Amino acid sequence: xxxxxxxxxxxxxxxxxxxxxxxxxxxxxxxxxxxxxxxxxxxxxxxxxxxxxxxxxxxxxxxxxxxxxxxxxxxxxxxxxxxxxxxxxxxxxxxxxxxxxxxxxxxxxxxxx
Amino acid sequence: xxxxxxxxxxxxxxxxxxxxxxxxxxxxxxxxxxxxxxxxxxxxxxxxxxxxxxxxxxxxxxxxxxxxxxxxxxxxxxxxxxxxxxxxxxxxxxxxxxxxxxxxxxxxxxxxx
Numbered sequence: 001x002x003x004x005x006x007x008x009x010x011x012x013x014x015x016x017x018x019x020x021x022x023x024x025x026x027x028x029x030x031x032x033x034x035x036x037x038x039x040x041x042x043x044x045x046x047x048x049x050x051x052x053x054x055x056x057x058x059x060x061x062x063x064x065x066x067x068x069x070x071x072x073x074x075x076x077x078x079x080x081x082x083x084x085x086x087x088x089x090x091x092x093x094x095x096x097x098x099x100x101x102x103x104x105x106x107x108x109x110x111x112x113x
Numbered sequence: 114x115x116x117x118x119x120x121x122x123x124x125x126x127x128x129x130x131x132x133x134x135x136x137x138x139x140x141x142x143x144x145x146x147x148x149x150x151x152x153x154x155x156x157x158x159x160x161x162x163x164x165x166x167x168x169x170x171x172x173x174x175x176x177x178x179x180x181x182x183x184x185x186x187x188x189x190x191x192x193x194x195x196x197x198x199x200x201x202x203x204x205x206x207x208x209x210x211x212x213x214x215x216x217x218x219x220x221x222x223x224x225x226x
Contacts, residue, residue, distance in 0.1 A: 004156070031212060042200060042216025043157065056213065091156050098212040104156030 025094030135201030
């Protein structure tokens with residue numbers, strides 16, 4: 001079956017702009033996660049959704065970052081007033097439940113000029 | 114979650130077994146050992162996990178020492194496609210914030226022809 005998909009695969013934006021990154025999880029997976037990966041580092045947790053609600057957003061770096069999952073399936077990560085330090089690969093993962101193995105998408109590479 | 118220590122890089126000849134070590138000396142009794150890998154420009158991929166018994170699946174074997182302070186991931190017949198960064202992660206399963214995978218820098222395994 002289809003895996004986790006993320007769009008766009010690449011996004012280049014200018015400092016100060018607003019961006020939205022989309023994640024389509026595996027059908028039937030109730031848990032969804034966002035991670036961020038900087039060059040040479042492992043992925044870092046940002047936020048976890050169980051169904052429609054954000055069960056843990058402790059990894060979001062500041063209030064410029066926000067994520068939604070209104071119908072319990074697709075999720076959008078929103079970044080306001082982007083900064084050059086936001087440049088990274090943003091990874092989405094989903095799992096059947098919170099104790100199950102996570103399946104990752106290919107990521108969105110965000111570059112802020 | 115317990116911290117893990119892995120060598121930054123390893124080499125292996127194609128067709129030979131690749132043995133990737135991981136130290137997790139502060140692991141607690143109910144924490145599992147997970148292994149994920151990340152092939153260049155892709156999202157991480159789940160490989161295997163275990164609690165205290167050795168585990169094997171179609172991808173790899175996981176050997177956990179009796180005191181659980183270290184483990185080894187074994188790829189029995191490495192191929193060029195196994196070149197990737199391998200992450201060892203210790204996490205609770207079914208409790209606490211186990212949904213939150215904490216990645217280190219992992220081990221870059223290079224399989225040579």
